[in-house]
Amino acid sequence: MKKHLAALAAVLALNACGSVTSLKPAQGQSLPVAPYGATATPTPTELLTPDNQARPQRSEDLLRKSESRRGDDFDLPPPN
Incomplete structure (x- = not known):
């Protein structure tokens, strides 16, 4: 008990720590x-929202079966 x-008590104390007011x-x-x-100073919400480069989307190109790779034109042997 x-x-x-x-x-x-711990959950209630942690819940009280959060703030819901705007920044x-x-x-x-x-x-x-x-x-x-830029034409205007960004708002705090805009500054806290990550752009696409910071959080890229997951690629949905999943392999369904084994496929052979295509040749890589830049995979050259080292020069002598």
Whole structure:
């Protein structure tokens, strides 16, 4: 019983640590300047959203059966 109560207390304590308010810069600070070539300064949400290069999509090209590889034109033997 005490273990269940301790686990419940730990879960409630961890739940209270989360914040659901929007992100804002610290008081007296401002957002970073706009990147070179950008027309506006990005919002905190835009800064926290990873782009496609940071999180590439999974390739859905799965092999269904064994297939021989095609020749690689750049796989050359070392020069003598």
